[in-house]
Amino acid sequence: MIFCVCSSFQQETPFVYNNFGQVDHLHLDGSARIIPSGGILQLTNATNSQIGHVFYEKPIEFKSSESVSFSTYFVCALLPAGDPSGHGMTFFVSHSTDFKGAEATRYFGIFNRNGSTSTRVLAVELDTSLASDVKDISDNHVGIDVNSAESITSANASYFSDKEGKKIDIKLLSGDPIQVWVDYEGTTLNVSLAPLRNKKPSRPLLSSTSINLTDILQGRRMFVGFSGSTGSSMSYQYILGWSFSKSMASLPNIDISKLPKVPHSSTKKKSTSPVLSVLLGLIAFIVLGILVVAYLYRRNLYSEEVEKVLKLGLLCANLAPDSRPAMEQVVQYLNGNLALPEFWPNSPGIGVLSPMALSPAPLVIPSLSFSSSSSNNSMFITHSVLYGSGR
Numbered sequence: 001m002i003f004c005v006c007s008s009f010q011q012e013t014p015f016v017y018n019n020f021g022q023v024d025h026l027h028l029d030g031s032a033r034i035i036p037s038g039g040i041l042q043l044t045n046a047t048n049s050q051i052g053h054v055f056y057e058k059p060i061e062f063k064s065s066e067s068v069s070f071s072t073y074f075v076c077a078l079l080p081a082g083d084p085s086g087h088g089m090t091f092f093v094s095h096s097t098d099f100k101g102a103e104a105t106r107y108f109g110i111f112n113r114n115g116s117t118s119t120r121v122l123a124v125e126l127d128t129s130l131a132s133d134v135k136d137i138s139d140n141h142v143g144i145d146v147n148s149a150e151s152i153t154s155a156n157a158s159y160f161s162d163k164e165g166k167k168i169d170i171k172l173l174s175g176d177p178i179q180v181w182v183d184y185e186g187t188t189l190n191v192s193l194a195p196l197r198n199k200k201p202s203r204p205l206l207s208s209t210s211i212n213l214t215d216i217l218q219g220r221r222m223f224v225g226f227s228g229s230t231g232s233s234m235s236y237q238y239i240l241g242w243s244f245s246k247s248m249a250s251l252p253n254i255d256i257s258k259l260p261k262v263p264h265s266s267t268k269k270k271s272t273s274p275v276l277s278v279l280l281g282l283i284a285f286i287v288l289g290i291l292v293v294a295y296l297y298r299r300n301l302y303s304e305e306v307e308k309v310l311k312l313g314l315l316c317a318n319l320a321p322d323s324r325p326a327m328e329q330v331v332q333y334l335n336g337n338l339a340l341p342e343f344w345p346n347s348p349g350i351g352v353l354s355p356m357a358l359s360p361a362p363l364v365i366p367s368l369s370f371s372s373s374s375s376n377n378s379m380f381i382t383h384s385v386l387y388g389s390g391r
Contacts, residue, residue, distance in 0.1 A: 013060060014245030018258035027057040027097065030109065032228075038260040043089055043228030043237040046081035051109030052237070055097050055225035056244065062220040068213050069185040071248040072224065075196065077262045078128060079175040079236040086129030086233030088172070090145070091182055093122045093224055095217040105231030106131040111149040122146055122216050124182050124191050124206075126157070128173045129233055140172050142191060144208050146216060153208050159194045160203040170195065175262055177240055183248050187211050197256060236264060308333070311340050318349040 017023060021039030028034070031044050032052035043052035062068050072091065090108045101117040102109050106129060110121050113133075123145040130139040134149045143151030157170045170178060170193055177196040182189070183204075189211045190204035214220060224244060228237040240259045245251040312333055318324050325333070332338035 014243065014250050014252050015056070016241075016243035016252035016254060018241050018255045019260045020239075021260075025057045027053075027055040027225075029053045035263065038263060040260040040263065041226075041239040042263075043226060043239070044230050044234070045236055046234050048230060048232060048234065049104045050228075050230045050234075051099075051102065051104050052228045053097075053099065053109060053225060054227075054239070055223050059221050059223050060244075060246065062246070064220070066220075066246070067185070068220060069248075070224070070244065070246055071181070071183045071251040072242070072244045073179070073181050073251060073254060074226075074242040075177050075179050075240040075254060075256075075259060076126070077175055077177050077236075077238045077240060078126065078173050079238075079262070079264050080173050081230075081234040081236055084129070084139075084233045085173055085235045086139075087131075087229050087231055087235075088125055088127040088129060089226060089228035089237045090123040090125045091180070091224075091226055092124075093213065093217070093222050095120045095219060095222060097223050097225075099227075104229040105129075105233075106134055106136075107149050107229065109227045109229040111145070111147075115148045120147060120217055122189075122211065122213060123227075124180075125149075125151065126172050126178075126180070127154075128235060129231075142193065142205055144189060144191065144206055144211075146211070153206055155205055157193060158205060159192065159198070160201040160205075162199070162202050173235060175264060177259070177262060184211065184213060185248070196259075238262060308340065311343075315340070315343075320349040323349055 015025075019039035020026075020034050020041045021036070023034070026034075026041075030052045031042075031047065031050040032054050033042055034040070035042055041054060043054065044050045060070070070093070074091065076089065078089070087105050088108060090110065092110055094110070096119045099110050099117055099119055101112055102119075103112045106127075107113070108123070108125060110119070110123060111117065125143045125145055127136060127141050127143060128139055130136050131149075135151075136143075137154050138156050141154050141156050143154035145151050157172050158167050159170060160166070161168050172178065179194045179196060179198065179200075181192040181200055181204075183192075184190075188207065188209045191206040192201050192204045194201055213222075226239055240262070241254040241256075243252045243254055312325075312330065315323070315325050316330065329338060333340055
C-alpha cells in the first residue's frame with residue numbers, strides 16, 4: 001500500500017513539521033499512517049512483521065558547488081506492544097525510495113539478511129531488540145548503519161547532561177518523547193539524544209569521522225525519511241515532529257508546544273520514594289485500625305442484643321410458671337425500658353434441679369416419656385439452655 005500526502009505548494013529545504021495535522025510532501029507506505037485526531041505520524045503498531053516507511057517526497061539535491069551536508073532534528077516515541085517488544089526505527093538517507101527486498105524485524109524495512117537491498121542507505125537506528133547475528137550490543141542502543149543492519153559504530157542509548165556534567169541513560173522503549181539530532185558535514189556524522197525540553201547536548205552520543213555520503217549514495221541526490229519494523233516482537237513507533245536542512249546553521253527549531261501527545265500512556269513504572277512508602281504505610285495502618293475498631297464495636301453491640309434475647313428466652317421458658325414474665329414486661333425488656341432481672345446458672349427453673357409437683361398421670365413430651373416414680377409424686381427436671389449441662 002502506498003499513500004501520499006501532498007499539495008501544489010512546493011516546499012523547499014529547510015522544512016519543519018511541528019506536528020502532522022496538516023502536512024505536505026510526505027510519502028507513506030506499508031504500515032505507516034497519520035493519525036488525524038492527534039496529528040501524529042505512526043510507523044508501526046501491534047501487528048507482526050510490519051514495515052512502515054515515511055519519505056519527504058522531494059529529493060534533496062546538491063549542486064556541484066555545494067558541499068554535501070545536512071542536519072535533522074526530530075522527536076519520536078517508542079512504546080512496547082507486548083513482551084518482548086521491538087524492533088526499532090531508523091532515520092535514513094537513501095538514493096531511492098524503492099526498498100523492494102527489504103525485510104522486517106532487525107532489518108528495519110531497509111536492509112535484509114544479505115546486507116543492503118539495491119537501494120544504498122545511510123541510517124541511524126534506534127534499536128530496541130538484541131540480535132546477535134548483526135552484532136547488536138544491547139536491546140537499547142543507537143547505531144550508525146551503512147548499507148547493512150550491522151552498525152559501524154553504536155552505543156547504549158544515553159545523553160550527556162551539561163547541567164550535571166555526566167552521561168545519563170535513556171530507555172528508548174519507554175513511551176516518553178525523545179529528541180534526536182543527526183548532523184553531517186565533511187566526513188563526520190554526529191548523533192545526539194535528549195529527553196523532551198532538554199537542550200541539545202554539547203557532546204554527541206555517536207561520532208563517526210569516516211562517512212563519505214557521496215560515495216555511499218553514488219551521487220549528489222538523496223531522499224530522507226524514517227523506517228520502522230516489527231517481527232514477533234512488536235512496538236508502537238511514532239514521530240511527533242521533524243525538521244531538516246542542508247546545514248546546521250539553517251536548521252529550524254521544532255515548536256515543542258505544538259507537538260502532539262503520545263497516543264498511549266507510558267508503560268514505565270514510576271519508583272516510589274521512601275517517604276511516600278512510609279506515608280502510604282501509615283495511612284493503611286490507620287485505615288485498618290479504624291476498620292478493626294468499627295468491627296469490634298458492631299460485634300459488641302450485636303452480642304449485647306443476642307445476649308438479651310437469649311436471657312429473655314430463658315426467662316420465658318422458666319420451669320416455674322410464676323417466674324415467667326408477662327407479655328407487657330417482655331415488650332419493655334425488648335425496648336430497653338425495663339432492665340432484665342439478674343439470674344445465674346443455679347437460679348431455680350433456669351439451670352439446676354428444680355422440684356416440681358406432678359400428677360400421677362404420665363408426663364408425655366415429644367420423643368420422651370416420664371412417669372411419676374416417687375412416693376411424694378415429685379420429679380426433678382434439669383433445664384439448662386445457656387450452659388448446655390443438665391441431668
